[in-house]
Amino acid sequence: xxxxxxxxTGTIGKAxxxxxxDKGHEVIEASRSTQPAIDIxxxxxxxxxxxxxxxVDAIVSAAGDAVGGPIDKLTDEQVQFSINSKLQGQINxxxxxLPYLRPNGVFVITGGFLAYKPAPQTSMYAxxxxxxxxxxxxxxxxxxxxxxxxxxxxxxVAETAAALGMDASPWPNAATTAEAYLAAIEGSANxxxxxxxGYDPTA
Numbered sequence: 001x002x003x004x005x006x007x008x009t010g011t012i013g014k015a016x017x018x019x020x021x022d023k024g025h026e027v028i029e030a031s032r033s034t035q036p037a038i039d040i041x042x043x044x045x046x047x048x049x050x051x052x053x054x055x056v057d058a059i060v061s062a063a064g065d066a067v068g069g070p071i072d073k074l075t076d077e078q079v080q081f082s083i084n085s086k087l088q089g090q091i092n093x094x095x096x097x098l099p100y101l102r103p104n105g106v107f108v109i110t111g112g113f114l115a116y117k118p119a120p121q122t123s124m125y126a127x128x129x130x131x132x133x134x135x136x137x138x139x140x141x142x143x144x145x146x147x148x149x150x151x152x153x154x155x156x157v158a159e160t161a162a163a164l165g166m167d168a169s170p171w172p173n174a175a176t177t178a179e180a181y182l183a184a185i186e187g188s189a190n191x192x193x194x195x196x197x198g199y200d201p202t203a
Contacts, residue, residue, distance in 0.1 A: 001024045002056045006093060007063030012110070012160050015174035016062055016181045023182065028053055031063070040064060046096045060095045062198040064089045065126040068104030070100050070105035071115050074124065078149070087128055087131050094139060103145035108182065108184045111193070113155045116201035129153065133193055140191025143159060148193060150184040155199045 003020055006106045009028035030038045038049040040063050066082035067074065090109045101107065101196065104197035114122045115129035125187065136151040143149060154177050158168040180196045187194075 001058055001185075002028070003060060004028045004030055004053060004056050004097075005056040006030045006040065006059070006061045007110075009033060010140045011157055012177055012181075013060075013062035014155060015178040016060060018121050019175070019178040019182055021187075028056070028107060040093055041078060041085045043092055043096070046092050050097055050100045053100065053106070054103065055100050055102050056100050058108065059093065060181060060185070061090050061093045062110050063093075064110065064128070066128050068121045068125065069120055070087075071123050079124060082128060086125070087127035088131060091176055094135075098147075102146055103147065105147050106185055107139075107149040109149070109151050111151045111153045113153050113195075113199070113201040115153060118185055121151055136193075137191045143190070148189070150187075150189050150194055151192075152180050152184055152194045152196075153201065155195055155201070156178065 002168060003025050005013055005017040005020065005027055009015045009031040017029045032039050036049050037045065039045040042143040067078040067085045078121035094109065095101050096108050097107065109132055111129035111132045114125040115133055119128040133151050136149050139149050156171045157177050158171045158173040161171050162168040177196050180194050184194045
């Protein structure tokens with residue numbers, strides 16, 4: 001399969017791209033720093049990227065960010081950034097990518113476990129993650145020709161937790177997390193969330 005991985009320079013995206021290559025797929029690794037480049041917060045950048053890449057069998061988004069902090073301290077700019085990047089950015093990846101996704105292809109977008117188990121100072125993450133799950137459920141009803149959409153809700157990743165000075169021991173590493181993305185691509189789920197094995201926040 002020809003698969004685009006957006007956010008391929010990030011912790012999760014890099015592991016996803018490597019796993020897919022190990023499985024024999026043709027992987028187009030994309031980020032703001034690659035050629036062709038893509039910035040999912042910039043609608044024109046998404047359009048230009050897809051025009052260069054052409055038709056593909058799967059589009060994986062492991063991109064987008066949000067700002068944490070107490071709700072009474074978040075600025076208008078921080079709220080808007082979170083919406084433009086994590087939420088709207090991935091919505092546009094799907095919306096603008098649809099003409100380039102071959103029949104029976106799949107979109108895989110990234111939410112996060114904070115949609116189910118928010119922590120203090122994570123309101124913007126929870127908004128984006130929950131919104132993306134609702135988006136995936138609804139878009140699945142509109143897709144045709146066997147196309148699917150799946151949202152992966154990863155927990156904290158051990159490498160990221162360590163970098164933030166957190167205890168990394170409770171969390172899966174990026175390579176384990178990447179397995180959930182592979183399952184989303186190879187499976188049959190449509191509009192449903194996929195969790196890293198052993199880290200289902202609904203359990």
